[in-house]
Amino acid sequence: MENLTGGTPPVRYLPCVVPCKLYFAEGEAIGFAKGEAEEKLATAKRLLSIGLSVQDVAKGTSLSVEQVEKIKAELA
DSSP states (O other): OOOTTSSOOOOOOOOOOHHHHHHHHHHHHHHHHHHHHHHHHHHHHHHHHTTOOHHHHHHHHTOOHHHHHHHHHHHO
16 A cells, blocks of 8 residues: 555554553562562661661661571671
8 A cells, every 4th residue: 555655654653551651650660670579689788887786776767687687798
């Protein structure tokens, strides 16, 4: 099929409404969760470096005591 100028008609892209929104929402949620986890680790490292106890750091960051102990061992 040709258009009035003699060439092929331009490609018409259909909007991607629902699948794209779902895809980007999922990616956004994953990115947010990853950033939140990285921030908790960074906060735990700072709190441990100023001398807070493992239990206090766990309470303040919502990390488990085991996770905080592992971070403390990595810092040592």
